[in-house]
Amino acid sequence: MRVPALLLGLLALVSSLDAQVAALRVEAGGEGRSVDVALHRGYPAHPASALRLLGAEYAADTRGARAVLFGDTLVFESYSPFFFASGRAQQLVGAVYREGGVLYLPHQLFAEWLPARYPDRLEYRDGTLRVREPATATRAQAPAADTQVSAAADTQASAARTQAPVARAASDVRVVIIDPGHGGRDPGKVGPNGLREKDVTLAVALRLADELRHRGGYEVHLTRSTDTLIALADRPRLANEWKAGRPAALFLSLHANSAPSSSARGFETFFLSEARTEDERRVAEMENAAVKYEDSPDPMGGEGLDLILNHLRNDFYQRASNDFAEVVQRRIASFHPGPDRGVKQAGFRVLVGAFMPAILVEMAFISNRGEATLLGQDRFRERMSKALADAVDEFFAQHEHLWTAR
Numbered sequence: 001m002r003v004p005a006l007l008l009g010l011l012a013l014v015s016s017l018d019a020q021v022a023a024l025r026v027e028a029g030g031e032g033r034s035v036d037v038a039l040h041r042g043y044p045a046h047p048a049s050a051l052r053l054l055g056a057e058y059a060a061d062t063r064g065a066r067a068v069l070f071g072d073t074l075v076f077e078s079y080s081p082f083f084f085a086s087g088r089a090q091q092l093v094g095a096v097y098r099e100g101g102v103l104y105l106p107h108q109l110f111a112e113w114l115p116a117r118y119p120d121r122l123e124y125r126d127g128t129l130r131v132r133e134p135a136t137a138t139r140a141q142a143p144a145a146d147t148q149v150s151a152a153a154d155t156q157a158s159a160a161r162t163q164a165p166v167a168r169a170a171s172d173v174r175v176v177i178i179d180p181g182h183g184g185r186d187p188g189k190v191g192p193n194g195l196r197e198k199d200v201t202l203a204v205a206l207r208l209a210d211e212l213r214h215r216g217g218y219e220v221h222l223t224r225s226t227d228t229l230i231a232l233a234d235r236p237r238l239a240n241e242w243k244a245g246r247p248a249a250l251f252l253s254l255h256a257n258s259a260p261s262s263s264a265r266g267f268e269t270f271f272l273s274e275a276r277t278e279d280e281r282r283v284a285e286m287e288n289a290a291v292k293y294e295d296s297p298d299p300m301g302g303e304g305l306d307l308i309l310n311h312l313r314n315d316f317y318q319r320a321s322n323d324f325a326e327v328v329q330r331r332i333a334s335f336h337p338g339p340d341r342g343v344k345q346a347g348f349r350v351l352v353g354a355f356m357p358a359i360l361v362e363m364a365f366i367s368n369r370g371e372a373t374l375l376g377q378d379r380f381r382e383r384m385s386k387a388l389a390d391a392v393d394e395f396f397a398q399h400e401h402l403w404t405a406r
Contacts, residue, residue: 024110026053028131038104043094045104048076054114054122054131060103064096070118076105085117093317093355108355111245124245174396175219175249176212177239179350180205181256184229189258189286191372198227200375201254204363207385208252212392236354243356250324250392251358253350256366256375258286265368268341269328270360271321272351281346320357324395328361331387331394338364338371357395361388 024035024046035050048065052058056069064077075084081095090113094106115124123130180201182188188197205222212218221242223235230238236251243249257268259282325343333340351358363384364371374380 023127024050024107025128026050026131027128028053028055032128035110037107038099040099040104041094041097044107045094045097046107046110048096048103048105050105050110054129062098065103070121072117076103078103112247115245116247173219173246173248174217174392175221175243175246176392177221177223177242177249177251177356178205178208179223179235179239179251179253181254181350183224183227186229189256189366191256191366191375192262192369193372193376195366195372195376197256197258197366200256200363200366200381202227204381204384204388205254207381208254208388211385211389215389215393218392232349233353235350236352236358239354239356239358248396249356250395251351251354251356252388252392253348253358253360255360255362256364257362258367259365262367262369264365265371266339266341267329267332267336267364268344268362269325269332270344270346270348270351270362271318271325272348272358273318273345276345279344317355317357320399321359323399324357324391325359327395327398328359328388328391331391332361332363332384335383335387336364337374 024037026033026035033053035046035053038045038047048060048067049058051067051069051074054069056067056074058067059065062078064075064080066076067074072086073084076096077083078098079095081092083090083092083096092106092113093108096106097104110129111124114129115122121132123132180198182198182201184198186198188201190196202224206225209220209222212220219242221238223238224230235253239249239251257264322343322345329340329343348360351360364375366372366375
């Protein structure tokens with residue numbers, strides 16, 4: 001019977017993904033403290049009282065919490081993804097919530113928002129949030145070194161303003177991770193003209209990277225820059241490492257489509273969610289099948305992926321990914337001779353666990369003789385790379401309020 005093995009694989013994958021983001025250690029004044037993590041809502045969160053370890057004056061009640069940190073007053077409301085920093089609305093990736101009498105804040109606040117808001121005071125790297133200099137003298141007493149900040153520590157306390165200077169805005173650097181699909185002993189699909197998908201994706205990825213670097217303002221990374229095999233699960237893991245807790249990041253996975261019918265044509269862009277149609281499931285299964293080339297493939301079957309989407313889904317990133325996909329489709333449509341097949345959604349392994357807007361672009365059908373010829377042309381690859389770069393520009397410009405902490 002396949003169910004027990006599937007469930008074991010499911011639990012193993014969920015555990016490994018939680019481990020990527022759930023752990024939190026706070027270091028201040030030469031002391032290190034671990035902070036409890038919770039997954040009640042499907043995303044990692046920590047007791048709001050952990051803000052005290054950063055030197056905050058903190059108080060909680062049934063409606064939410066108030067903290068004064070580095071001169072800013074932060075106001076959180078239970079069951080809302082929005083909070084206020086010195087009177088200005090900010091958005092989190094998930095809602096603040098109360099469970100068992102304890103108020104929890106999403107991990108993203110500690111790993112991304114706080115370091116971006118206070119770059120001269122805080123640094124987040126490899127699961128550790130580090131205070132760059134001693135907190136102000138008004139900070140609350142912290143537990144002894146290497147003690148655990150537990151949910152029970154989320155008690156009420158009076159809030160007061162500190163005299164620390166207001167932090168500067170976040171860096172303007174935009175991080176773009178480009179993922180050329182397949183590679184090494186995994187050729188991807190092969191066209192009727194002998195063109196291999198892995199070669200097309202790498203050629204476009206290298207051009208796109210050069211284009212973004214030439215435009216400036218981007219920190220660009222490629223999951224592979226040569227003909228080598230990178231495990232599907234390693235690609236979003238690398239993206240998260242390169243993101244390094246910074247809020248402004250995108251992940252693009254590039255592919256060439258294939259279908260049983262050689263008449264299929266066009267381009268489409270996917271984001272991570274449950275597949276709604278048989279065609280969406282077909283494309284996801286085709287791309288997920290690349291796991292068979294890996295030395296230690298994930299034990300979970302493709303059909304099990306949908307079972308964890310509720311756990312992995314992040315409403316904020318999902319909406320942003322959908323927005324990015326729509327921009328990409330519109331930009332490609334400006335030059336592509338094939339039909340616009342639209343924005344779609346499915347359970348792609350390569351997108352699972354990327355904590356940023358993430359999409360998968362099917363540039364054309366390599367199984368179609370005409371589009372296989374197109375994919376092999378330098379002119380087409382150049383226009384594709386410029387269209388994708390234009391989409392990156394447009395998306396960041398449209399979502400500036402999400403990237404900049406003011």
